[in-house]
Amino acid sequence: MGKVNRNFxxxxxxxxxxxxxxxxxxxxxxxxxxLPPDTPVVDLTLTDVLYKDRVNDLAFSVGGRLVCFFEAxxxxxxxxxxxxxxxCGRVYEKLIDNDELYSETRLTIPTPEFYVLYNGIRPFxxxxxxLLSDSFxxxxxxxxxxxxxxxxxxxxxxYNDSIVRKDxxxxxxxxxxxxxxxxxxxxKDRSSAVEAAVKECxxxxxxxxxxxxxxxxxxxxxxxxxxxxxxxxxxxxxxAREAAHNAAQxxxxxxxxxxxxxxxxxxxxxxxxDAEIEALKAMLKLQQGQ
Numbered sequence: 001m002g003k004v005n006r007n008f009x010x011x012x013x014x015x016x017x018x019x020x021x022x023x024x025x026x027x028x029x030x031x032x033x034x035l036p037p038d039t040p041v042v043d044l045t046l047t048d049v050l051y052k053d054r055v056n057d058l059a060f061s062v063g064g065r066l067v068c069f070f071e072a073x074x075x076x077x078x079x080x081x082x083x084x085x086x087x088c089g090r091v092y093e094k095l096i097d098n099d100e101l102y103s104e105t106r107l108t109i110p111t112p113e114f115y116v117l118y119n120g121i122r123p124f125x126x127x128x129x130x131l132l133s134d135s136f137x138x139x140x141x142x143x144x145x146x147x148x149x150x151x152x153x154x155x156x157x158x159y160n161d162s163i164v165r166k167d168x169x170x171x172x173x174x175x176x177x178x179x180x181x182x183x184x185x186x187x188k189d190r191s192s193a194v195e196a197a198v199k200e201c202x203x204x205x206x207x208x209x210x211x212x213x214x215x216x217x218x219x220x221x222x223x224x225x226x227x228x229x230x231x232x233x234x235x236x237x238x239x240a241r242e243a244a245h246n247a248a249q250x251x252x253x254x255x256x257x258x259x260x261x262x263x264x265x266x267x268x269x270x271x272x273x274d275a276e277i278e279a280l281k282a283m284l285k286l287q288q289g290q
Contacts, residue, residue, distance in 0.1 A: 013072035023060045029166040067110045074120035081132040116152035172207035
């Protein structure tokens with residue numbers, strides 16, 4: 001089975017929130033203690049050196065005390081804690097001088113926070129937590145040797161509205177995706193649906209300046225993003241079918257092996273009985289001859 005190519009242009013989500021002030025606003029929507037407007041925010045999002053594409057959606061430091069990771073997804077992924085573990089290590093490599101790791105003095109590092117924002121069409125609860133330890137092959141009874149906690153929020157209309165409404169960009173992004181999906185479901189092709197959603201958002205005053213400045217890029221980005229998600233779904237479906245096929249073959253092989261073992265055991269038992277019968281016959285002939 002071929003692998004899906006991960007290299008594609010930035011998503012609308014990453015493009016919209018790429019500026020530090022927008023990242024600050026996004027964090028404030030989920031934080032119980034909003035950051036002051038002058039809190040320094042530094043973008044740390046990972047990029048592919050060769051393709052200049054983003055590897056993850058968003059990563060940024062907040063006031064030098066926090067490192068926040070955000071991923072927007074329209075497909076479900078139970079491996080986000082593991083993916084974030086990989087992203088986190090690479091981000092901290094950018095923050096820490098390698099020589100300092102060998103110092104006797106304990107380093108103080110920014111505290112990480114991990115978020116997933118889900119806006120797909122499959123059922124998903126208002127909030128769900130993913131733990132890295134859930135993926136461990138051996139579950140420790142006591143203290144976990146390593147843990148990473150991901151908070152996943154459903155941001156579809158009607159879910160977590162009190163959070164979404166805290167930030168105009170996030171609220172506008174949610175409304176835009178819902179409109180694009182509505183137009184596509186009405187029968188428009190993907191590009192036309194996104195174009196119609198952009199026009200409607202501008203008309204209704206939703207992210208007006210952003211869409212006026214980036215309308216064509218938004219159409220291309222969302223179309224590519226949804227094509228990617230569709231490819232992911234197909235790949236996951238094919239993988240599930242392949243796994244089910246392999247499991248069925250393994251089960252059939254086990255049944256055949258068990259059947260062969262039963263037959264062999266039965267044949268051996270019959271052979272033993274035949275030998276016993278022949279021995280009895282021989283003894284009977286001897287007795288009759290006497």
